[in-house]
Amino acid sequence: MNLITGTSGNLGKVAAELYLQQNTDQPLAVLSRSAAKVKDLTDKGAELRIGDYGDYASLVKAFAGIEKILFVSSNDLENRELHHKNVIKAAKEAGVKQLLFTSFQYTSTAADSPNGLMPVYVASENFLKDSGLDYVILRNGIYMNLLLDIIGTEIRSNKTLFAPAGDTQVAFTSRNDLAEAAVKVLLSEDYSRQTIDLTNAETVNFPQIAHILSDIIDADVKFVDPSSAEYQQALAAAGLPAAVVGLFAGIIASIKAGEFSKTTGDLQHILGRKPQTVAEFLQTIIQHN
Numbered sequence: 001m002n003l004i005t006g007t008s009g010n011l012g013k014v015a016a017e018l019y020l021q022q023n024t025d026q027p028l029a030v031l032s033r034s035a036a037k038v039k040d041l042t043d044k045g046a047e048l049r050i051g052d053y054g055d056y057a058s059l060v061k062a063f064a065g066i067e068k069i070l071f072v073s074s075n076d077l078e079n080r081e082l083h084h085k086n087v088i089k090a091a092k093e094a095g096v097k098q099l100l101f102t103s104f105q106y107t108s109t110a111a112d113s114p115n116g117l118m119p120v121y122v123a124s125e126n127f128l129k130d131s132g133l134d135y136v137i138l139r140n141g142i143y144m145n146l147l148l149d150i151i152g153t154e155i156r157s158n159k160t161l162f163a164p165a166g167d168t169q170v171a172f173t174s175r176n177d178l179a180e181a182a183v184k185v186l187l188s189e190d191y192s193r194q195t196i197d198l199t200n201a202e203t204v205n206f207p208q209i210a211h212i213l214s215d216i217i218d219a220d221v222k223f224v225d226p227s228s229a230e231y232q233q234a235l236a237a238a239g240l241p242a243a244v245v246g247l248f249a250g251i252i253a254s255i256k257a258g259e260f261s262k263t264t265g266d267l268q269h270i271l272g273r274k275p276q277t278v279a280e281f282l283q284t285i286i287q288h289n
Contacts, residue, residue: 006072008037014179053083059090084124098134141173141199142260169203174276
């Protein structure tokens with residue numbers, strides 16, 4: 001039996017749904033703190049395992065009898081690294097054969113990254129490599145879905161793309177494509193003790209995204225490239241909490257620094273098809289809203 005964590009969130013839920021559609025003799029368990037949050041998955045045949053990233057004992061119990069785990073990383077801003085170590089240690093203690101970890105794409109070292117998340121992922125990857133577990137690190141490209149938060153809901157009226165991202169090329173990657181690739185790796189026996197860069201094969205920059213938006217809404221969308229301080233002031237004025245402001249500022253600083261510019265063919269190879277492009281993604285989302 002295999003297990004997927006994070007199944008009440010976006011990536012994990014999509015991965016679990018895709019797994020349950022596969023023709024496989026490997027049953028699926030899903031980890032959740034609440035049965036109600038994954039009822040749609042258990043109704044389709046997944047086995048519920050109750051567990052919490054912050055409760056080590058619950059994880060050891062939940063992982064009993066599990067062969068392989070797709071571990072969707074924690075989204076807890078304060079306890080992320082502890083959560084990651086808990087899952088890895090519990091998997092080792094429970095006798096799990098292999099752990100797949102959804103990490104994050106980066107090119108810098110932990111020390112010089114403008115994004116505060118990067119040191120956590122570097123430490124988590126190293127902890128997994130040293131754990132003795134068989135592992136696959138899935139270094140995911142930056143989600144296309146993040147663009148929706150950056151663009152905002154008023155793009156048709158304000159016709160402005162506002163972000164301090166410069167003209168750096170970015171390999172935005174479909175979250176659904178990443179979920180599909182993760183399931184394919186989980187069900188395969190061809191991967192062991194390796195890191196896979198799962199990024200789009202194409203890049204775009206923010207001026208190009210403004211042109212894409214212009215075509216979609218049939219209006220001239222202007223790209224405004226403020227300073228990071230101006231951007232943070234605008235987010236704070238919009239009522240976002242300081243922690244969220246800092247998170248977005250760090251991610252966009254990483255974009256501008258080229259952290260997410262890397263392209264590979266690995267995602268396309270695993271999917272067996274071309275990954276979704278930014279233009280296709282935005283066309284689907286914005287045209288229907």
